Amino acid sequence: MAYTVVWFKRDLRVHDHAPLAHAAAHGPVLCLYVLEPSLWAQPDSALQHYQFLRESLRDLAQQLRSCGARLQLAVGETPEVLARLYALQPFARLVSHEETGNGATYARDLAVARWCRRQGVAWQEWPQHGVVRRLPSREQWHGLWQAHMQAPCLPPPLPASLRSVCLPWRDTWPAPETMGLSDAHDPPQRQRGGRAPGQQVLHDFLHARAAFYRGGISSPLTAPTACSRLSPYLALGCLGMREAVQATQQRQVQLKLQDAQQAAHVRQAFLAQFGQHGGGGDVGVPLRTALMRRVREDGRRYAVNLVIGQRVIAAQRGGAGSETGCELHGLSPDEKGLLFKPHTGFLDSEPSLSAVLCGWHEEPGWPCCHRLS
The missing domain is CATH 3.40.50.620 (HUPs)
Incomplete structure (x- = not known):
């Protein structure tokens, strides 16, 4: 035969x-x-x-x-x-x-x-x-x-x-x-062989432990759980290399989709909480308006992203001073004045903080200057 x-x-x-x-x-x-x-x-x-x-x-x-x-x-x-x-x-x-x-x-x-x-x-x-x-x-x-x-x-x-x-x-x-x-030494806590345990390790890594891989792999305290632990299963072919690569790529696609959905959810929740005001196609207008309204209401300092058209300006409120060297695209004079009002505008202001938008900010008499880029 x-x-x-x-x-x-x-x-x-x-x-x-x-x-x-x-x-x-x-x-x-x-x-x-x-x-x-x-x-x-x-x-x-x-x-x-x-x-x-x-x-x-x-x-x-x-x-x-x-x-x-x-x-x-x-x-x-x-x-x-x-x-x-x-x-x-x-x-x-x-x-x-x-x-x-x-x-x-x-x-x-x-x-x-x-x-x-x-x-x-x-x-x-x-x-x-x-x-x-x-x-x-x-x-x-x-x-x-x-x-x-x-x-x-x-x-x-x-x-x-x-x-x-x-x-x-x-x-x-x-x-x-x-x-x-x-x-005669067989480590009592070693991984067990077989495809079924290998699949479980791969799933656990992609859906949980991979989030801690980048930082955790460098420490002897966290490396045992942060690493993939896939090596023995790949070495004996219990899992195929192509199978592991494609599973990883599929998980990356899922995570990107989840991130996009989460970002949309956060934006909707923000607008629902603070109210949506005008603005037409400029998404920055309702966000900026809602931010300014919140500042006037509770007087708190925030680290925020002001979305103006397609440009993101990182702004950390809490400082004071002039607008020298700053780019304040799309902000009204009233909004500019509130952002740079010398500390009196914010309940939780700190003297060591300066508000800087996309450039240098220097003010005589202040202990520090910052650059955000």
């Missing part, structure tokens, strides 16, 4: 999985994960990675079962595993994602490529991250990255749609010690 081997590596999901979708369109599939002792003997491997991987594979197995397939586990070096499978149950095609790993995974991929050439097995790989192989010039990278990240994410296979093939033997999950993981 002709079938395709889908080799899972750092792409432990069925969503946006091009090799799986391609193989499923051509017939039965054998979904294979190879646990390689030589990779776990590398100095950059640890028990927590091993346990996170096991949790992620359990999640992947559940995803595949819902699609009608079974995840097959083989323990050994990948070229030897493929050779054993080919001898017992020949196949003509091997598909996988490109992997960006360390020197050991690179050497392993070269060995797999040599074996495929000798046996006449077609091995096809798909990119899934921002790494572009055999790129002749860095000038092309940005365009290729954008094209890949903006392409539509592939949907998962339909329920019970896959025709599954099984390994002709059965391997069990080995104990960490047999894989050379002598360090």
